[in-house]
Amino acid sequence: MKSIQIEDILVYKPVPAPIDKIQNKYRWRMIVKCKVNAKILDLIKYSITDVQITKMKNTSIVVDVNPNNLM
DSSP, rough: OOOOOOOOOOOOOOEEEEEEEEEEEEEOOOOOOOOOOOOHHHHHHHHHHHHHGGHHHHHHOOOOSSSSOOO
């Protein structure tokens, strides 16, 4: 993928989710604040499909664009 230059994007460090463990699975949250557009959506899709973590067993990634609440 070509590099994407994005301005006005704020990425917070990963932190445990408010309910950090469900059914013996740990959960983490990472918040990215920016305007949603095609470039951002492509970057997210690329990040979750082509990174090494998706090849790890028992690991899943869920993306929620414009969540109604953060709980």
